[in-house]
Amino acid sequence: xxxxxxxxxxxxxxxxxxxxxxxxxxxxxxxxxxxxxxxxxxxxxxxxxxxxxxxxxxxxxxxxxxxxxxxxxxxxxxxxxxxxxxxxxxxxxxxxxxxxxxxxxxxxxxxxxxxxxxxxxxxxxxxxxxxxxxxxxxxxxxxxxxxxxxxxxxxxxxxxxxxxxxxxxxxxxxxxxxxxxxxxxxxxxxxxxxxxxxxxxxxxxxxxxxxxxxxxxxxxxxxxxxxxxxxxxxxxxxxxxxxxxxxxxxxxxxxxxxxxxxxxxxxxxxxxxxxxxxxxxxxxxxxxxxxxxxxxxxxxxxxxxxxxxxxxxxxxxxxxxxxxxxxxxxxxxxx
Numbered sequence: 001x002x003x004x005x006x007x008x009x010x011x012x013x014x015x016x017x018x019x020x021x022x023x024x025x026x027x028x029x030x031x032x033x034x035x036x037x038x039x040x041x042x043x044x045x046x047x048x049x050x051x052x053x054x055x056x057x058x059x060x061x062x063x064x065x066x067x068x069x070x071x072x073x074x075x076x077x078x079x080x081x082x083x084x085x086x087x088x089x090x091x092x093x094x095x096x097x098x099x100x101x102x103x104x105x106x107x108x109x110x111x112x113x114x115x116x117x118x119x120x121x122x123x124x125x126x127x128x129x130x131x132x133x134x135x136x137x138x139x140x141x142x143x144x145x146x147x148x149x150x151x152x153x154x155x156x157x158x159x160x161x162x163x164x165x166x167x168x169x170x171x172x173x174x175x176x177x178x179x180x181x182x183x184x185x186x187x188x189x190x191x192x193x194x195x196x197x198x199x200x201x202x203x204x205x206x207x208x209x210x211x212x213x214x215x216x217x218x219x220x221x222x223x224x225x226x227x228x229x230x231x232x233x234x235x236x237x238x239x240x241x242x243x244x245x246x247x248x249x250x251x252x253x254x255x256x257x258x259x260x261x262x263x264x265x266x267x268x269x270x271x272x273x274x275x276x277x278x279x280x281x282x283x284x285x286x287x288x289x290x291x292x293x294x295x296x297x298x299x300x301x302x303x304x305x306x307x308x309x310x311x312x313x314x315x316x317x318x319x320x321x322x323x324x325x326x327x328x329x330x331x332x333x334x335x
């Protein structure tokens with residue numbers, strides 16, 4: 001048997017995704033229909049999350065799949081405002097083809113395949129098939145995953161459509177990361193995703209003293225992570241391209257276990273290399289799982305670092321954005 005290796009994108013499914021899927025499934029007339037709606041909901045939510053990682057807007061509430069009529073006719077669409085719809089089709093473990101919904105035709109961009117595993121803690125976004133690749137006069141009942149194109153093709157379709165609609169090039173430059181979510185809970189088991197290093201590997205000794213021995217306020221619970229087993233911290237170099245030529249920065253994330261399955265998250269951005277001060281107007285922001293900016297800090301003249309801190313629950317997802325001018329990088333996390 002020939003097989004095709006597809007490089008997909010893993011999206012964890014948190015409590016909110018399953019809460020919505022249970023809510024919609026409970027409204028259906030039969031258990032079979034409820035199961036189908038449950039999977040459709042998770043597939044749509046996963047694609048919504050994936051696009052959010054890339055700073056691409058999508059609207060769940062405008063999607064037919066988020067309403068009873070659309071759920072009854074097996075629609076799993078996701079609306080991209082001003083652009084069109086993506087049909088998000090689920091595949092169960094072992095399946096090599098997905099059913100084609102014929103009820104989504106108007107403004108259809110194409111189909112996104114979402115692969116489920118035996119447990120519903122995460123899914124894999126497999127690939128994309130443009131609507132133009134499916135003959136509308138006699139569409140097949142199923143699409144083989146071997147026909148899928150890369151996720152880069154999907155992104156190109158969306159950005160091309162955005163530029164056509166706006167009739168101008170995109171005004172904001174995004175440095176797009178396509179990695180999976182960084183699982184912070186695994187840091188306590190000494191496992192880190194590639195790119196994250198021990199803090200003292202990226203910060204100078206002076207920065208280490210400033211950051212962990214002399215907190216800016218008495219409310220900051222600053223502990224040198226390597227001297228306290230209950231606290232972990234990692235750092236990552238951030239490249240903002242031409243916006244920061246000769247002035248790199250380092251993102252530091254420190255985790256403190258707290259009560260009731262909560263974790264304290266402390267974020268800092270430091271200048272890299274031999275630089276003493278951050279460039280002016282470096283922005284550090286925290287976004288919730290809907291993409292809403294909830295915390296923000298901006299560097300001023302002669303700032304050695306900027307910082308934000310908050311407390312999150314186990315399974316909570318959030319994003320951290322570091323930017324300057326027209327460039328920004330977003331790192332996506334789950335506690």
